[in-house]
Amino acid sequence: MARKNDTPQKAAMRELMSGYLKQNNVKIKDGTDVNAIMRDMMSVILEGALDEEMNEELGYSKYDYRNKETDNSRNGHSQKTMHTSYGDMEIDIPRDRKGEYEPQVVKKYQNTVTQDMEEKILSMYAKGMTTHDIESHMRELYDIDISDSTISRITDKILPIVKEWQERPLEEIYAVVFLDAVHFHVRSEGRIVKQAVYIAIGIDMSGRKDVLGMYVGQNESAKFWLS
Template identity: 45%
Template sequence: MPRKRPETRRSKIAKILIEEYQPQNAQDIQEALKDLLGDTMEELLKAELDEHLDYEYGEKPLSLNTRNGSSKKTVRSSYGNIDLNIPRDREATFEPQSLKKYEKDISKIENQIISMYGKGMTTRDISSHIKDIYGFGISETMVSKITNKILPTIEEWQNRPLEKIYPMVFLRHTLSRKRKQHSSKKSSIHCPRLQLRRF
């Protein structure tokens, strides 16, 4: 009897993405990951602005420097371009740390963001991921505020209702040698199979 391979966080995330977005091709999967990354990056930036202004959205401002809407920014990731709404303050003193003002590439932190959505992560695990994203120059209170800001999104993602049956496509290939005159060449034979699985 073959041994069953243990399920990793990556495979859990993949199952959740398939269930939620029901992708039909690779482009659909990229769009789902772009949505996930974009929403999380915006929440990180909002939490940073809360820390900078020293009050949360909906509370009374403590100083004259208040929120001033947002500006659009397009960043690159390994999944393609993502449009973000970057929050602003009136005095233009807000300098985001997770996405610097003139930074256009977020591919270095996207894997950490995606891994936060894996099932079973504790608040401590999420906090350590946030520390990895920001580096060492971040206070514990800021880590706590950012974690509290994105935790509801992560919990909502993890607690979605799941379907009872999922169609799965298994692709398998066999290598064989083909002889042609005086040489041989390896070729691959692909064998797709569709199966319904109950969870």
């Protein structure tokens, strides 16, 4: 369900994560539309991690009042603007009534999503990511010591979103398909290497857009696109 302050594009992204991206009637016209998709995908992952952080802080998940052992409780969300290489995005930060919750994946005064964080989030959506891969990415997103159980719970929160997106049904025919790649410099085995996240976006016969797939490769090449 869309949140109160969601933009139409971000509300459509939430539907995509539930397998209903085809209901989004916004056409891909240029790179600006692609950037909007990237921002919304990042915001969904970050908000999922923040919601699970709040569960950890309070000791019970939303609506699970039977396991509530604290006099603290959730108090809605506040919005925060984050700067990314794809433009500014709004994310919802959960609040508690006592003001004791301190976000960790997006810290209190942090207003920039680093390129390394962007690469890890987009990799989660790429085809073939395993539970271990996603858990490793989530661990690297936190630059503080955090327990294995907390990472596992956050991974469990994120994994269904990623898996549902990876396994959702596609249309049989697309009128137009856009192919592009986003390049990142990442640290691998002590070296900085360049990797590409390949993106395929289709417009179906009704004019609706659909992200067909995302694939991680070493670099952009005709051979990789052909495969």
